Amino acid sequence: MVEKVKSGVPGLDAITDGGLNLNSSAVIIGSTGAGKTTFATQFIRRGLLEGSECIFISLDENKEQIIRDALDMGWEDILYFIQEEKLVFVDASGKEFSSFIKKELPDFVASWKSSNARVAIDPLTPVVWANPARYVQRELLAFMLKELRKVGTLVATLEEHGPPDLSSPETVIPMYLADSVLHLRYRASDNFSRMLKVVKMRGSRHSEGYHKYRIIPGLGLVVFSSRSGAKQDTGLVRELEKLLMLRLNHASPVAISRIKKMLKSMKDADLEDVDINALADSIVEAFV
Ligand SMILES: Nc1ncnc2c1ncn2[C@@H]1O[C@H](COP(=O)(O)OP(=O)(O)OP(=O)(O)O)[C@@H](O)[C@H]1O
Numbered sequence: 001m002v003e004k005v006k007s008g009v010p011g012l013d014a015i016t017d018g019g020l021n022l023n024s025s026a027v028i029i030g031s032t033g034a035g036k037t038t039f040a041t042q043f044i045r046r047g048l049l050e051g052s053e054c055i056f057i058s059l060d061e062n063k064e065q066i067i068r069d070a071l072d073m074g075w076e077d078i079l080y081f082i083q084e085e086k087l088v089f090v091d092a093s094g095k096e097f098s099s100f101i102k103k104e105l106p107d108f109v110a111s112w113k114s115s116n117a118r119v120a121i122d123p124l125t126p127v128v129w130a131n132p133a134r135y136v137q138r139e140l141l142a143f144m145l146k147e148l149r150k151v152g153t154l155v156a157t158l159e160e161h162g163p164p165d166l167s168s169p170e171t172v173i174p175m176y177l178a179d180s181v182l183h184l185r186y187r188a189s190d191n192f193s194r195m196l197k198v199v200k201m202r203g204s205r206h207s208e209g210y211h212k213y214r215i216i217p218g219l220g221l222v223v224f225s226s227r228s229g230a231k232q233d234t235g236l237v238r239e240l241e242k243l244l245m246l247r248l249n250h251a252s253p254v255a256i257s258r259i260k261k262m263l264k265s266m267k268d269a270d271l272e273d274v275d276i277n278a279l280a281d282s283i284v285e286a287f288v
Pocket residue numbers: 030031032033034035036037038039069072073074159215216217
């Protein structure tokens with residue numbers, strides 16, 4: 001049985017046999033706007049709330065942008081974790097990636113004391129593009145994933161260009177090397193519909209279908225494990241709050257205050273088409 005860590009994405013653990021695999025690498029593939037950076041931030045924040053140390057390696061967007069997006073989501077606690085040095089940023093944007101991976105990264109890993117951190121790389125794409133030769137790509141990426149697994153559990157995002165069907169050539173090698181692959185299928189041309197699929201997850205009985213997901217202020221990505229998507233009326237956040245409070249009888253005061261704060265950030269969220277009962281279950285699973 002594979003040991004699991006909670007992903008921090010409400011609804012995802014229910015379809016992945018309990019979460020992401022401990023000390024493994026997961027690649028999250030999606031087109032621009034699919035929610036990759038949001039996913040990576042959620043995964044990191046979940047770790048921080050559990051007391052883990054976290055590392056955010058940015059190869060493209062800068063640290064300030066990632067923090068701004070997190071604050072926009074209502075995740076102000078990220079500032080506290082940075083100040084406490086529980087969250088470390090490694091800004092590798094603009095670097096020469098082969099030497100970063102071969103020289104700086106092993107030194108960084110060697111200096112890291114524990115092996116239960118959470119690591120996010122967002123996005124992995126510049127490494128792939130910097131090395132057109134397939135064998136170089138493969139060797140560098142395999143080395144990078146292996147090094148980072150020594151430090152903890154890894155989530156790396158990957159941009160999808162062209163049609164959202166995993167056919168783009170730049171995804172092949174990372175998909176092959178990673179222990180898990182998740183696809184965020186997002187088409188702006190298709191009414192902005194968002195669907196998530198677990199393409200692979202080693203040692204886990206995961207769902208094989210596409211699941212609707214949404215990006216909701218305060219929560220980030222939320223995956224709907226049932227595919228019903230029952231229609232709801234307005235006043236849904238209040239309805240959700242009622243359902244949550246019923247489910248929180250035995251929750252800790254910390255968990256309750258976290259959920260209340262999250263509900264505040266959600267006040268303008270559009271929850272039409274969302275199955276509120278399933279959402280309440282997913283939130284409880286992710287927060288408690
Ligand atoms: N505070 C927020 N409230 C609601 N929705 C948000 C918020 N922040 C982001 N989103 C949604 O998430 C989408 C972008 O998410 P994100 O930046 O994680 O995507 P990405 O896949 O990393 O994109 P890129 O490839 O351009 O980096 C936005 O287009 C928006 O729909």
